Amino acid sequence: MAIALPFLIALALVIFVLSNIVFFMWAEFKISGRVADRFGPMETGRWHGWAQPLADILKFLNKEDIIPANADKLIFRVAPFVGFIPVVMVLAAIPYTNKIFVRDFDIAVFFVIALSSFTFVSMVMGGWASGNKYSLLGAFRAAGMLLSYELPLGLAIAGVVMLSATLSLIGIVQQQTVWNIVLQPIGFLVFMVAMQAELQRSPFDLAVAESELVAGYSVEYSGMRYAMFQLGEFFGLWALASMAVLLFLGGWHGPYLPGIVWFFIKFYGIFLFLAFSRVSVPRVRPDQLMDLGWKILLPSALVNIVITATLIVLVPHYQVPLAVSEFVILIAALYLMRRVLK
Amino acid sequence: MVPLQYYIIMSAILFTIGIYGVLARRNAILVLLSVEIMFNAVNINFMAFSAYITPATMVGQIYTIFAVASGAAEIGIGLAIILLIYRGRETVNVDEVNMLKW
Amino acid sequence: MSGQLLAFWALSFVILSGALYIVMTKNIMHAVFMHLLTMSMIAAVYGLLHADFMAAMQVLIYAGAVTAMVVFALMLTKSQSRPDGAGIAVDNQQRGASFLTAAGFLAVVIYVLVPQKWAVHEAAPVVKSDVAAMGAIIFKSYILPFEVISVILLAALIGVIVLARKED
Numbered sequence: 098m099a100i101a102l103p104f105l106i107a108l109a110l111v112i113f114v115l116s117n118i119v120f121f122m123w124a125e126f127k128i129s130g131r132v133a134d135r136f137g138p139m140e141t142g143r144w145h146g147w148a149q150p151l152a153d154i155l156k157f158l159n160k161e162d163i164i165p166a167n168a169d170k171l172i173f174r175v176a177p178f179v180g181f182i183p184v185v186m187v188l189a190a191i192p193y194t195n196k197i198f199v200r201d202f203d204i205a206v207f208f209v210i211a212l213s214s215f216t217f218v219s220m221v222m223g224g225w226a227s228g229n230k231y232s233l234l235g236a237f238r239a240a241g242m243l244l245s246y247e248l249p250l251g252l253a254i255a256g257v258v259m260l261s262a263t264l265s266l267i268g269i270v271q272q273q274t275v276w277n278i279v280l281q282p283i284g285f286l287v288f289m290v291a292m293q294a295e296l297q298r299s300p301f302d303l304a305v306a307e308s309e310l311v312a313g314y315s316v317e318y319s320g321m322r323y324a325m326f327q328l329g330e331f332f333g334l335w336a337l338a339s340m341a342v343l344l345f346l347g348g349w350h351g352p353y354l355p356g357i358v359w360f361f362i363k364f365y366g367i368f369l370f371l372a373f374s375r376v377s378v379p380r381v382r383p384d385q386l387m388d389l390g391w392k393i394l395l396p397s398a399l400v401n402i403v404i405t406a407t408l409i410v411l412v413p414h415y416q417v418p419l420a421v422s423e424f425v426i427l428i429a430a431l432y433l434m435r436r437v438l439k
Numbered sequence: 440m441v442p443l444q445y446y447i448i449m450s451a452i453l454f455t456i457g458i459y460g461v462l463a464r465r466n467a468i469l470v471l472l473s474v475e476i477m478f479n480a481v482n483i484n485f486m487a488f489s490a491y492i493t494p495a496t497m498v499g500q501i502y503t504i505f506a507v508a509s510g511a512a513e514i515g516i517g518l519a520i521i522l523l524i525y526r527g528r529e530t531v532n533v534d535e536v537n538m539l540k541w
Numbered sequence: 542m543s544g545q546l547l548a549f550w551a552l553s554f555v556i557l558s559g560a561l562y563i564v565m566t567k568n569i570m571h572a573v574f575m576h577l578l579t580m581s582m583i584a585a586v587y588g589l590l591h592a593d594f595m596a597a598m599q600v601l602i603y604a605g606a607v608t609a610m611v612v613f614a615l616m617l618t619k620s621q622s623r624p625d626g627a628g629i630a631v632d633n634q635q636r637g638a639s640f641l642t643a644a645g646f647l648a649v650v651i652y653v654l655v656p657q658k659w660a661v662h663e664a665a666p667v668v669k670s671d672v673a674a675m676g677a678i679i680f681k682s683y684i685l686p687f688e689v690i691s692v693i694l695l696a697a698l699i700g701v702i703v704l705a706r707k708e709d
Contacts, residue, residue: 169570169571172570172571172574202593203593203671203672204593204594204597204672207594207597207598207601208593208597210597210601211597211598211600211601211604211605212600214600214601214604214605215604217605217609218577218604218608218609221608221609221612222574225570225612233616236612237613237616240609240612240613240616241613243605243609244606244609244610244613247605247606262673263673264594264672440543440545440546441545441546441549441589443659443661444654444655444659445549445553446549446586446590447654448651448654448655449553449556449557451647451650451651451654452557452647453556453557453560454646454650455643455644455646455647455650456557456560456561456563456564456643457560457564458639458642458643458646459564459639459640459642459643460560460563460564462635462638462639462642462643463564463632463633463635463636463639463640464564464631464632464633465630465631465632465633466569466631468569468611468614468615468618469563469564469569469572469631471611472563472572472573472576472611473563473564475576475580475607476560476563476564476576476579479579479580479583482583483583483586486586486587486590486592486595487590488659489590489592490590490591490592491659491661491662492659492660492661492662493662494662495662496678497674497675497678500592500594500595500675501675501678501679501683503595504595504598504679505686505687505690507598507599507602508690508693508694509690509693511602511606511607511694512693512694512696512697513697514607514610514611515610515697515698515701516697516700516701516704518610518611518613518614519700519701519704519705520704521614521618522614522617522618522704522705523704523705525617525618525619526707529619531618531619534633
């Protein structure tokens with residue numbers, strides 16, 4: 098019985114996350130529907146089409162698993178697992194409150210970043226192995242995005258790590274008497290943009306870009322393997338949105354309500370932001386993507402690190418000067434950018 | 440508990456495989472991958488010695504950090520040189536690149 | 542046989558056979574993906590040595606950066622014509638000589654290393670390496686090498702840009 102307990106906990110966690118993911122799918126259908134002045138799904142399950150994601154999953158389970166004649170069979174079969182298993186492993190590192198967590202890694206931040214880079218590897222594997230020019234182009238774009246967005250994401254987190262002097266996610270949340278978004282507004286913005294690129298969500302879904310590349314790396318996939326790519330994307334969303342909450346929004350801290358409720362309020366706030374930005378911003382071109390990554394996000398993250406490090410070392414009570422200087426620089430940069438873009 | 444010897448022998452075999460790859464491969468990218476294998480064999484050695492002989496000061500781990508950083512620099516430069524050679528001579532085979540000047 | 546020893550044998554088997562596959566295969570793309578697998582397993586070996594930070598760093602660098610860079614270089618060059626390995630040969634004519642050299646090297650190394658008695662620390666290898674302590678050591682005792690590495694990385698960055706840029 099004592100041996101079975103960890104497995105039961107893991108199973109409960111995965112079921113909990115999966116049920117939330119089903120809700121994510123439904124909410125995204127509804128939000129993108131409303132933004133496009135439609136209702137979204139209305140029929141399945143009677144009440145506002147709540148059962149639509151379940152029906153989709155059933156459909157994927159029933160579909161034939163097609164492997165193209167041109168494909169590199171082994172890599173084609175393995176690719177969805179390479180993307181899926183690491184993002185599920187990430188769940189082990191994410192705490193929900195200081196009591197509810199699977200394991201308190203002392204390198205949790207690093208662990209999450211390292212494992213989430215496997216998503217791109219699976220895209221490159223799948224895209225190359227399909228033996229299709231569209232999927233190869235998608236794989237190409239995925240590799241380029243990996244190189245340009247992994248760096249700003251890591252550097253945006255580095256500022257937070259410097260402030261809290263620990264890599265443990267529980268430790269980082271416990272350090273935040275003031276939410277890190279106040280002290281690190283530049284880091285937060287960089288993180289939010291780089292996160293969407295890391296998740297391959299529109300406006301950064303260049304690797305799937307259905308209007309240009311049919312479906313990018315996943316053109317040739319069908320049935321459960323395709324569903325695994327999609328599910329992996331949602332698990333990644335879960336991981337990175339939790340990271341945003343824990344690193345920048347004070348995790349489970351908040352007045353009156355219990356910690357777990359605060360965590361999920363913030364979590365769904367981030368989710369809503371992602372859902373709206375998906376439907377309201379047009380997809381960027383590849384050259385714009387590289388420009389944004391290398392010329393705007395990377396320098397901003399570096400400026401953030403330099404300011405944070407300088408103030409921590411030079412000023413004894415650095416919170417107020419740090420917040421003020423970051424805000425001033427952020428607003429000045431946005432103003433300048435607006436002038437330049439005009 | 441795994442004896443230290445096992446790690447050392449494992450990394451020696453890995454290094455040997457890397458040597459074979461560097462000598463027998465013709466494609467420059469595969470040569471680079473073999474060099475990476477040798478790098479990692481050395482790193483395993485560093486890490487094993489660090490864990491078994493100096494666990495408190497972690498000298499080996501810190502050397503590994505530096506080795507990994509220079510390894511990343513090496514593979515970046517190496518690939519850039521390969522691209523440059525390819526642009527000039529339309530080949531990435533190291534045995535065809537036998538003239539200093541083109 | 543303890544669990545650690547079992548894990549070590551399994552990991553060694555995967556690492557060594559993966560490395561052999563990398564140096565033997567005719568399919569370059571397979572070699573790249575197998576390289577990633579081998580490097581991840583080496584990260585697991587670091588985990589076995591209680592160095593979690595280095596394990597995560599290994600995965601980050603090889604899964605995150607090196608594989609993507611190598612894939613890019615492969616796609617930008619004409620390395621082989623077809624995925625089944627037919628086309629341009631990837632091996633040269635010196636396989637036999639290379640094998641002999643490598644085997645000789647291995648024989649010498651094993652002859653020298655196996656009889657050695659190492660001064661194994663009594664607390665080893667169960668000491669959990671602590672990230673904070675490691676940071677303190679790097680920034681106190683090893684600050685000069687650290688700065689030199691940063692200069693090397695900067696030089697590499699600039700060098701790569703200069704090399705790979707198209708002259709117009």
